[in-house]
Amino acid sequence: xxxxxxxxxxxxxxxxxxxxAHYAEALACRFHCEMVLLHVVxxxxxxxxxxxxxxxxxxPDVMPERIAERTADLEAFLGGEAKGIAVERIVVEGDPxxxxxxxxxxxxxxLIVMPTHGYGPFRRLLLGSVTAKVLxxxxxxxxxxxxxxxxxxxxxxxxxxxxxxxxLGPDSRPALTWASAFAKEFGSALTVLHILPTxxxxxxxxxxxxxxxxxxxxDVADRISVLQQELHAECxxxxxxxxxxxxxxxxxxxxxxxxxxIGRGRHAHGLGRLRTNAYAILRESPCPVATI
Numbered sequence: 001x002x003x004x005x006x007x008x009x010x011x012x013x014x015x016x017x018x019x020x021a022h023y024a025e026a027l028a029c030r031f032h033c034e035m036v037l038l039h040v041v042x043x044x045x046x047x048x049x050x051x052x053x054x055x056x057x058x059x060p061d062v063m064p065e066r067i068a069e070r071t072a073d074l075e076a077f078l079g080g081e082a083k084g085i086a087v088e089r090i091v092v093e094g095d096p097x098x099x100x101x102x103x104x105x106x107x108x109x110x111l112i113v114m115p116t117h118g119y120g121p122f123r124r125l126l127l128g129s130v131t132a133k134v135l136x137x138x139x140x141x142x143x144x145x146x147x148x149x150x151x152x153x154x155x156x157x158x159x160x161x162x163x164x165x166x167x168l169g170p171d172s173r174p175a176l177t178w179a180s181a182f183a184k185e186f187g188s189a190l191t192v193l194h195i196l197p198t199x200x201x202x203x204x205x206x207x208x209x210x211x212x213x214x215x216x217x218x219d220v221a222d223r224i225s226v227l228q229q230e231l232h233a234e235c236x237x238x239x240x241x242x243x244x245x246x247x248x249x250x251x252x253x254x255x256x257x258x259x260x261x262i263g264r265g266r267h268a269h270g271l272g273r274l275r276t277n278a279y280a281i282l283r284e285s286p287c288p289v290a291t292i
Contacts, residue, residue: 003181004031008109010100010134011039011077016115019151021078023143023288024113025085026157030185033110034086038103039074040096041066067091081154097133104138111290113143116282132279135264135291141178142264145288159186163257164235165193165248165281168223171263173231175292179261180233182290190235191255192228194220195247245280253286264291 009024011017021037028035041063071091078087088107092099104112116131135142151157164179166172176192183190196216217239224237240247252260264278282289 002031002033003178003185004110005033006036006107006109006111007033008036008038008100008104008107008112010096010112010114011037011074013039013073013077014115015149017148019148020113020115020144022151022154023148023157025078025081025154027111027113028085029154034088036103036107036109037074037077037087037089038100039070039091040099041070041091041093042096043094063093067093097130097137100130100134101137101139104140109140111141111143112138115148116144116146135278141290141292143288143290144282145285146283147286148288159183159188159258161255161257162186162188162190162259162261163193163252163255164190164261165195165251166224166227166263168194168220168227169263171265171292172227175261175263176227176233176235177231178290178292180231180235182259182261183235188258190233191238191251191257192224192233192235193238193240193248193251194224195244196220196239196241197244198242244277245284248277248281249284249286257287260285260287260289262289262291 007024009021074089162183164176
């Protein structure tokens with residue numbers, strides 16, 4: 001069974017969104033799967049406070065025109081691109097995050113591809129909430145990142161190096177399973193990264209015994225090795241020390257990773273270190289991030 005058979009791409013017509021769509025196109029071409037382009041027309045209540053909104057007497061007067069405009073915009077989105085890719089376009093009204101998650105469930109999407117920032121009159125709200133809510137509520141992996149507007153044309157995108165950061169919590173298995181399957185599909189080099197927090201090696205400037213640090217590192221390496229064998233994952237293992245978000249970003253930069261894969265805590269009963277730092281990792285990552 002293919003790793004990805006349907007990709008949902010929320011569209012809000014920003015440069016970041018266009019970059020996200022390029023990644024979705026590259027994946028759709030590779031996996032021969034369908035793309036669903038979704039635009040959510042948010043409630044006009046907030047917009048009525050703007051100069052444009054003052055021209056309307058009530059939300060019912062606003063919505064038909066806005067939906068018609070956005071439907072035309074969505075039909076034109078990607079233009080002559082996405083040749084040979086099955087594309088479904090949907091415009092709905094409602095809360096953006098809720099409608100994105102609902103559409104992913106209804107269409108049985110295997111992946112949501114979206115930027116971390118919004119656009120337009122609701123930019124402030126989108127920036128602070130929509131992606132975060134989707135990451136929290138979606139039942140499928142979410143592909144995002146802070147630099148998606150820099151994405152090249154979809155037919156120029158490649159994945160030579162995949163970095164999978166795990167904390168050995170409940171999400172490590174699904175994250176490594178997905179990363180391994182993705183890397184095999186693209187023939188990518190896969191590296192598994194585990195960060196030992198600085199607090200495990202020193203406290204208040206006092207460094208712990210070197211032998212103890214070696215024992216901790218050896219235990220982590222053994223646990224990763226067991227996971228590798230169980231999942232038949234062919235990968236290099238990298239164990240570093242530092243503050244998790246910065247250390248993960250540094251490793252992605254050093255390895256010139258084309259994709260970073262992390263767990264986002266959906267399978268955890270407690271707050272694992274990686275889950276606690278997931279949003280900070282997303283903000284600092286130099287490459288796209290697939291959260292599993």
